[in-house]
Amino acid sequence: MNAQVVPLGQQPRQASSPRRQAAGAGASKQIRFDRVCLDLGGRRIINDLDFVMEPGEFVCVVGPSGCGKTTLLRLLTGLVKPSTGAITRGGVEISGPSRDVAIVFQDYGKALLPWRTVAGNVSLALEAMAVPKEERAGRIADLLRKVGLASHAEKYPSQLSGGMQQRLQIARCLAQEPAVLLMDEPFGALDAMTRQGLQDEVAGLVEELGTTVLFITHDLDEAIYLGDRVIALRANPGRDSSSLAQSIAIDIARPRDQLATREEPEFLRLRRHLFDFIQEHHK
Template identity: 45%
Template sequence: MTDPAPASPTSAPGPAAVEVRGVDKVFETRTGQVQALQGIDLAIAPGEFVSLIGPSGCGKSTLMRLIADLDDPTGGTLSVFGKPARQARLDQDYGIAFQQAGLLPWRTVAANVALPLELHGAASADRRDRVARLLDMVGLSDFADRYPDQLSGGMQQRVAIARALAERPRLLLMDEPFGALDEMTREKMQSDLVRISAETGAAVVFVTHSIPEAVFLSDRVVVMSPRPGRIQEIVPMRLGADARRAARTDELREERSFFDMVTAVREALHGGSPVASGARGVENR
C-alpha cells in the first residue's frame, strides 16, 4: 500500500525525513525463511510524528531497525533525509531511544547525556552547555550529578531521550520507550515527549502497542498487519483545530475527538470491522 502524502503542517520542502519504497525483509532461520516485512511504502515528512502500531510480530521493530541501519532490507530502498540509511547513521542524522534506557551505571546523569558528544570530540565547554540545555529540557537539571540507580524508571527514560538528542538529530527513533512504565508515569512521559518534539522540530518514528499513546502523540498512525508485515492503513490524527501536536495537553484525553481517533485506529487494526469499545481511556494492547 502506498500512503498518501502527509497532510501535516510539519511538511516542508526538501527530502523526506524517512522514505521507504517497496521494502521487504526476509530472515533466514533453521526451519526456513521468515518474511517479516513485505512491500512497505512509507514517507515521513521533516518534523512529523508517526507511530507504528500492530500485533506482536508484525515487523514494527524490524522496520525501525532498517531505518536505523541496524539491519539491511532484503529488497526495496530506504533513505533518511535523502541519504542511504548507513550514511545518515554516520552523519548522526538520527537519535535512538529503546524500551530500556541503557544508561551506563558508573556515569552520572550528565555524563550519560554527554557520552555521544564525547565520542564525537565536542569541546568540553560545548559539552557542558549542551548537556545543561538538554537536562533543562527534560526537567532533570537538579539531578545532573545523580547516578542511574538513584532515578525512577521515568527519569531514566528522560535521560535516555536527552542523550538521543545530544547531537541535535533531525530524526528521533523510539522503540516502545515507555512500555515498562506505570500508567501515570507513562502519560507524563507522553506529554513531555509532545513538548520536546515540538521544541526540537525533529521528526519522530515511534513504535508502540498502545492505541491511546499512538493517538495522543502522533500526526499519523501507521497500522501494520500480522506477519508478513504490511501497511494495512494510515490514519491521520484529526483531533480538532486546537489540538496541534505542540498544544496537546492531558485534557485532550477526555475529548470526543480523541476517543473517535482511538476507535478509528482500533478498527483499522481489526481490518475495518467495528469492534466493541472498552472503558474510555483504557489502554488496549
C-alpha cells in the first residue's frame, strides 16, 4: 500500500482533504445510487434510493431490523442487482464482486478459518491476491501490528477473544487493500469496552488509508461517533416513499474521543435529532 500516512488529528475528515488524494486510485471513486429500487419475492425492499458516497467518506446506515440495511450492502458488492436504477463507482456500473471492496461481517467466528493461525488467516487474503511469498511475512506483520495483534500471530482463532477475532477479520480485509470497506453491524456482538476500542481503531485505520466506508449499525451513538454522515432507512418504504428517510452530515472534528466527543453539544443535538426521528418513523 503506498497510501501516504497523514498524522491523525491534523485535519477534520473532509472529502476534499489531501489524504484522500494520497490514497490509492481506487479510493478516489465516487459511489452513486441512482434511483435504486429492489424487489425480492414480490416485495419492494428498497425504494427510490438516491445518494452519493464521496471517496473516503465514512457513511453510517441506521434503521429498524428488516428495513434493508444488509440488502443495501449486498447491492454494493454487486451480488444483488437493483430491479431498476443503477449503482455506479467511478461512473462504472457495479456488476459483481471486486477485490477493491471488502466486507466485515458481524459474525467473526464464521468469517475466520479455524485451522489457520492468525497470521495464516491474514495470509489467505494475500495468497488470493497472488502476493509473492517473500513479501507476505512483512505485510502480515504490518497488518497485525496495525490491529494490535502482533503478539498473537501464531495463535488460532479459537484462542482469541471476540474482540481479537473481529480485529483479525478486519486485518484480513485490510490486507486486500480495499478502496471500499463494507461493515455490517461489525461490533454488534462485542462488549461495550471492546466495541469502543475497535471503533477508534477502525476510525484511525480508514482515516490513514483513505478508505470509503459503509458502516451498518443499529446503535445511533455509534453511527454519529463514527460517521461523516448518517443515513436512516425507512422500514417498509412502499412504492411512494424513498427508502432514504434522512441523510445527516456529522460535523464533528476528528479524531473523535470516546468521552469528550460524546459530551459535545453537537453530538447530543444530533443524537436527539436522530432519536426523535427514529421514534417517530419506526413505531
